[in-house]
Amino acid sequence: MAPILPPASIGILGGGQLGRMTALAARSLGYRVGVLDPDADCAARPVADRVVVARFDDVEGARALARESDVVTIEIEQIAPAALEAALEYVPVRPGADLLRVVQHRGRQKQWLADHGFPVGPYAHLDSAESLTVASRTIGPALFVKACEGGYDGRSQIRFDGSDARSAWTSLGGRPAVGEQAIDLALELSVMVARRASGEIAVYPPAVNHHEHQILAWSTLPGDVDPRVARDARDLARAIAEQLELEGLLAVEMFLARDGRLLVNELAPRPHNSYHASELACPTSQFEQLVRAVCDLPLGAPEPTRPAAIVNLLGDLWLGGRKPDFAAALAVPGTRLFLYGKHGARAGRKMGHLAAVGDSAADALTRVQRAAALL
Numbered sequence: 044m045a046p047i048l049p050p051a052s053i054g055i056l057g058g059g060q061l062g063r064m065t066a067l068a069a070r071s072l073g074y075r076v077g078v079l080d081p082d083a084d085c086a087a088r089p090v091a092d093r094v095v096v097a098r099f100d101d102v103e104g105a106r107a108l109a110r111e112s113d114v115v116t117i118e119i120e121q122i123a124p125a126a127l128e129a130a131l132e133y134v135p136v137r138p139g140a141d142l143l144r145v146v147q148h149r150g151r152q153k154q155w156l157a158d159h160g161f162p163v164g165p166y167a168h169l170d171s172a173e174s175l176t177v178a179s180r181t182i183g184p185a186l187f188v189k190a191c192e193g194g195y196d197g198r199s200q201i202r203f204d205g206s207d208a209r210s211a212w213t214s215l216g217g218r219p220a221v222g223e224q225a226i227d228l229a230l231e232l233s234v235m236v237a238r239r240a241s242g243e244i245a246v247y248p249p250a251v252n253h254h255e256h257q258i259l260a261w262s263t264l265p266g267d268v269d270p271r272v273a274r275d276a277r278d279l280a281r282a283i284a285e286q287l288e289l290e291g292l293l294a295v296e297m298f299l300a301r302d303g304r305l306l307v308n309e310l311a312p313r314p315h316n317s318y319h320a321s322e323l324a325c326p327t328s329q330f331e332q333l334v335r336a337v338c339d340l341p342l343g344a345p346e347p348t349r350p351a352a353i354v355n356l357l358g359d360l361w362l363g364g365r366k367p368d369f370a371a372a373l374a375v376p377g378t379r380l381f382l383y384g385k386h387g388a389r390a391g392r393k394m395g396h397l398a399a400v401g402d403s404a405a406d407a408l409t410r411v412q413r414a415a416a417l418l
């Protein structure tokens with residue numbers, strides 16, 4: 044199949060910050076960009092050529108995007124399969140509906156990973172307070188209980204300590220869920236992999252990620268991990284991408300348990316917060332890589348040329364009318380600022396990030412944290 048060359052048009056389902064940054068990368072390469080998002084004022088709007096305002100399950104909206112595009116991709120996985128299939132009537136959709144169906148439901152995703160022999164921690168499918176009690180006895184007591192649909196940044200999930208199953212179950216709205224054994228974590232990492240229809244694959248080295256209140260706080264790339272763990276993590280991500288016949292990007296979030304097990308936490312078939320540092324660290328950022336992968340162009344080099352780190356900027360920084368001191372942060376050498384142009388800062392909402400390079404992952408992290416502290 045012939046590559047999709049500029050000035051073709053790329054349609055992105057989702058107009059959040061990941062869509063915005065994909066659009067910027069696409070524009071640098073000379074592509075035109077259309078975006079579909081329920082919010083007419085979404086983060087990608089100022090950098091897109093056109094915006095279709097529609098919900099993620101709006102089949103007509105997906106058709107409208109696809110009709111004006113040469114290929115359609117996603118920046119969020121909660122797109123209704125029917126919308127993906129509608130887009131597919133006009134142009135290739137990468138990644139495709141089959142992959143999305145597996146990934147967008149936590150229960151199906153876990154089952155798929157387990158069925159294909161990929162390592163996941165002990166878990167159970169839950170459909171009632173009683174099933175939660177049983178799971179807590181067998182694989183707990185402490186569990187992370189996550190609704191099968193609709194969660195991100197720690198939403199729609201709770202940590203269950205084994206005591207009051209009924210109120211825990213009710214607090215999640217009584218929706219189907221998975222209960223995961225609470226893993227004693229040595230560290231959290233993620234691996235980004237890109238694959239194109241021809242089968243060519245590019246695997247980035249692992250990023251090391253630190254979460255606070257279940258939201259990513261900072262990330263380093265390449266993360267400082269044992270070379271054997273890094274190799275195993277890359278092999279694992281590559282194998283999952285191949286098994287899924289991925290077209291596009293896949294972020295594989297992993298746990299390294301204190302007992303040495305490397306476990307898959309979850310899959311995200313799109314750009315990922317933990318690879319923002321690829322903009323500074325790597326010859327090919329995750330966003331350019333996504334464009335290359337979905338346009339069936341040769342993939343770019345994923346190997347970092349220097350370490351970088353990012354700190355997320357959450358809405359909390361703006362609360363009470365505060366104005367973060369960006370000038371002070373940017374005075375720290377090697378620092379860059381990324382703001383997503385979102386209106387309406389709320390506690391916990393991702394508004395932007397700071398990034399910095401350094402001589403090592405630790406040095407880059409120290410620098411970017413110093414800059415963030417000046418905000």
Ligand code: ATP
Pocket residue numbers: 164187189194195196197198200223224225226227228231254257258259296308309
């Ligand atoms: P995100 O959108 O940031 O990826 P999410 O809402 O999809 O978050 P998860 O990735 O499942 O949620 O979990 C968020 C964080 O909660 C993890 O990165 C980890 O820090 C912690 N966590 C989740 N599940 C477990 C577990 N089974 N054991 C230990 N920690 C966990």
Ligand code: MG
Pocket residue numbers: 296308309
């Ligand atoms: Mg996660």
